[in-house]
Amino acid sequence: MWNDNILYLAFIVQIFVISVYFPSAIVSQMRRVIEKCPPKEFPKLYPVSMESIYRWIKIYQVANYVVMLFGFYIVIHAAVTGVEQMLGLKTPLVIFGYFMLQYLPMLLLEFTNVKYMKKMREANQKTKRKADLTRRKLSDYIDSKWVWITLFSHFVFVGVVIHFMYNPFDGFGGLTNLLIVFLTDLFFVSMIAWRIYSKRRDPYQAKEDRYRVISNIAKGMFVTINLIIVFVSFTFINKAYGSPAIKDIGMVVYFIILAIISLRSMLIDVNDVNFDVYRDEQSKTLNT
């Protein structure tokens, strides 16, 4: 019973962190930017009308609100009916499915952001283009300690897999686990490389801001890679020696940490960003 209560509590924290706290922090960040940079003075920052921007914010808020309500429905349903498995389905499946659902508004936001940046590039009237004559590499964006930590965690993970190959439990995938982790690593590394070498999404973004954004993303991805390793290892150990209830709680805690790391990289200190690049040329001249 206490296991169930801890699980519900952890699930409520998951709902609150991903569908309430971060969305409202992101929306207030957007509002702070709009307040700090009014469209009249910073026209380059707004390639679409303000009505569209407010509509997108509303859609994002409503989407999160709906997901939050559904989350509470899952908890209440489980608590009231007292069923062993959430929604009468397998609990881990519900937790994972709900986590994915919680990321849907974020995907919507990302999709809108891509469209927004495209409009920004189309509106860019500048005929002069700048580039740095230095080669970018991963070590410019991330401390080497993260690479070493990642190598170490992989080394330990190989050990865990080998251990369970000699002491297998029901459903253990053997070397397939190494292949899955390798493919996941490949995905994350390609994402980082894509962000480092791809075209500038925001044509006006200051060099130092671009560096900070990429650096945050790279760090976030390295932490995520390590978290995946820790979580998969934990799942194996728990499956072999622990209880399923702890596995469910561990899964929720893992999703919360994952969300905090990935969503935190979206939050920036508005005062640290160089918004002058978005000013219209006239007000830029007046400012200097």
Added chain:
Amino acid sequence: MEIVIDIEGGEPLFAQLIAQIKFAVSNGSVNPGDPLPSIRQLANDLDINNKTVAKAYKLLERDSVIQAKGYRGTFIHPEAKQNCDIDLSAWAKERLNTTITELKDAGITDSEIRIAFAELMNNRD
């Protein structure tokens, strides 16, 4: 070191790139042995075609201003500074000018020279 190109400038983009990189070498912003961005990185940053950057790099390599070292990437040539002053296009123009003057002195018309030049260029390789 930042390079700037004007996409609506009169000069071709690859020529602007060559001039900017040579300028960076001449004024010491980049030094012999320094790594240069990959073709894709530079093309993406400038939002221009990869082939434009590749062409500029190829010509700079021909002039020994830069050197490609396979998978390790492209670097500034150890003798880049001296080689920056060698302008092969200007030398080619000068040579052609002398030849054209000689041909015209011999009474050959402009169109005959153009046809002969085009024929020779088309029949190469």
